[in-house]
Each structure stands twice: as C-alpha cells, then as structure tokens.
Amino acid sequence: MLIISKKFGFIEWLVENDKINKDLISRVLIRAYISPENLVSLECEFHDYYESLLMLLSISNSPIEDLISYLR
Numbered sequence: 001m002l003i004i005s006k007k008f009g010f011i012e013w014l015v016e017n018d019k020i021n022k023d024l025i026s027r028v029l030i031r032a033y034i035s036p037e038n039l040v041s042l043e044c045e046f047h048d049y050y051e052s053l054l055m056l057l058s059i060s061n062s063p064i065e066d067l068i069s070y071l072r
Contacts, residue, residue, distance in 0.1 A: 015050040020070050025052050
C-alpha cells in the first residue's frame with residue numbers, strides 16, 4: 001500500500017512519465033446536491049490525472065490490480 005500512497009509519489013511519477021493510459025481516467029468530479037426544497041445543484045471539480053488515479057485506487061478493493069490495468 002505504500003507504493004500507491006500520495007506521500008510516496010510513485011503514482012505522480014507514473015503519470016508524469018507517461019506510463020498511465022490517461023484515456024481511462026476522468027479528471028472531472030461531479031457532485032450533485034439535493035436541497036430540502038428538492039432542488040438539484042451540481043458542482044464540477046477538476047483534478048490532475050495523478051490525483052484522480054489516487055482517488056480511484058483509494059476506493060478500490062484491489063488497488064494494485066487496478067493500477068496494473070491503468071498502465072500502458
């Protein structure tokens with residue numbers, strides 16, 4: 001798990017050195033909120049590829065296998 005941590009920097013290195021297939025990673029995080037009046041509001045947030053990949057890996061049940069699937 002250390003290798004995929006943000007602190008270690010390996011994921012950022014993979015992205016910067018074009019080792020990750022960026023077409024498989026979305027940089028956009030869209031959040032939907034529903035107010036008490038049932039009004040929907042959307043927030044759109046952009047992230048770097050390495051941050052998006054870290055988020056995907058952090059919620060994965062098998063992060064190492066998923067990381068392998070993103071490699072070129």
